[in-house]
Amino acid sequence: MLKTPTTIFLGLATSFTFLLISPPPPKSFYHSLYISTSLSDNTSISHHLHTLTRRPHVAGSEANAEAAAYVLSIFTSSNIKSHIASYEVSLTYPSSRSLTLIPPPPETPTTFNLRQEIYDGDPYADVADEVQPTFHAYAKSGTVSGLVVYVNYGRIVDYLTLKEMGVNISGTIVLARYGEIYRGNIVKNAYEEGAIGALLYTDRKDYGGGGGDTRWFPDEKWMPPSGVQVGTVYNGIGDPTTPGWASTGDCERLSEEEVEKGGDVPLIPSLPISGADGETILRSVGGDVAHEDWQGSIDAPTYRVGPGPGIINLSYTGNQIIGTIQNVIGIIEGAEEPDRFIILGNHRDAWTFGAVDPNSGTAALLEVAERLGKLQKKGWKPRRTIVLCNWDAEEYGLVGSTEWVEENREMLASRAVAYLNVDCGVAGPVFHASATPQLDELLKRATQQVQDPENSSQTIYDSWVDSSNSPPIGRLGDGGSDFAAFVQHVGIPAAAMFFGGGYPVYHSMYDDFVWMEKFGDPMFHRHVADLWALKAR
């Protein structure tokens, strides 16, 4: 069913868009597309982003349903046949959290307030309360008390080092820093080593500039000391209560015990914490001095591994619900091969405001929809059917896209030609792309057609190629975003693209429009220049 691309597609002068169609359309077509996508056309895309990120919009919230309505309205007003595909899925929110450090006497216990601070002049201060309290989605509820052990990034190799140092993890609470592996694996590794709880913090070395910087967002791009990286700790994909089938209406569901037996949800409580709180806890950890590469920022205290003498009391209760999520689906029927689908996907739900993650991609998706709408008005029709998908509950574990794939598996297996994902569209100046190998050539050719937003005398391809003169194309073997169900459950060729290069406020309250305007994409040229390559044959 899969054909290798024989025609080139896409990417013209600018934007996310770009489908090329075979046979090639008349020159005037390119002209109109070019005009409609010139780099100065950054106003509407920044307007979309501003609208989408006015309020925090976690999956299952009223604000995210409103954002779905906005996406639907843009699709519909672009004359794209659209609908909302809803699912009833298992989601969790924090209902209570508490974290106390009991250092050795004479120091007295510290109970952390676990709040990300609002800064002076924050334009989003009035809706800051709508941000979920910091938590890990699908974390185990429970209360634990134990000595702290510092485990660096919480990788298996870090535990081997601790074993060599004679540190016994059993019965302890680990303090791990974020940054090298998926947070679900940090908690899983801790459990497997015998820990009874896990705290994951944002070290200044990795997210604060690392050089003793004393400035952070909103003055610099760095994570503020109170900033916390929220996120899921689920190791599977899709609704954990409906593995392999779609979460529709009154479908059958696994019980909590059955979900736990499946091995993809964590079995010990965990909390994400700020850099400042992590450092406070590290000051109460004695024992041997940690390796040099386990140390922090140049002005940080010396990190030791423990265990203790500091004791942590950690308590977390999650509120597990079945909530409604909305995928917005738009369809532009192909003129020649209407039963062959090119699918573009991006998620909409965000842990907080989501200016980078994921709504820079959503703004681009809306821009693509509007441009395709304008082209249709001029009489253009794609050769194949284009399906625009705006997913929900990606942050919980790729839930919206996976449920949709599970519901439509047979149709997709016979009709889908390619799936093209953009999650965080823009966080910085550096182009990155990953693909299944069938689409490598397509990506190269596409990026050779698009001007580098940082340098008008070269293409994205020119800035993307490395010293060996070939572009570093990643693969899609992991569960990093919504391509996973397409690639892993149905075997559809896929690609994922973004402009990155340093996004320290990832999953924190500071991922907002102000950060994007100041640091991610000050002119919104990267948003416009992002390309959503499509081949259409």
Ligand SMILES: *[C@@H]1O[C@H](CO)[C@@H](O)[C@H](O)[C@H]1NC(C)=O
């Ligand atoms: C680690 O500690 C636990 C209990 O605290 C004990 O049962 C276990 O034998 C210890 N493991 C090693 C390798 O010392």
Ligand SMILES: *[C@@H]1O[C@H](CO)[C@@H](O)[C@H](O)[C@H]1NC(C)=O
């Ligand atoms: C910490 O937890 C232990 C065990 O549950 C309890 O005895 C102790 O009072 C707690 N301490 C604080 C300061 O919460």
Ligand SMILES: *[C@@H]1O[C@H](CO)[C@@H](O)[C@H](O)[C@H]1NC(C)=O
């Ligand atoms: C822009 O691209 C041209 C052509 O590749 C290159 O010679 C020049 O150094 C680049 N300018 C900057 C500022 O990177």
Ligand SMILES: *[C@@H]1O[C@H](CO)[C@@H](O)[C@H](O)[C@H]1NC(C)=O
């Ligand atoms: C759009 O780009 C122009 C320069 O090409 C810049 O002056 C303007 O501020 C940008 N608009 C936005 C919304 O960033």
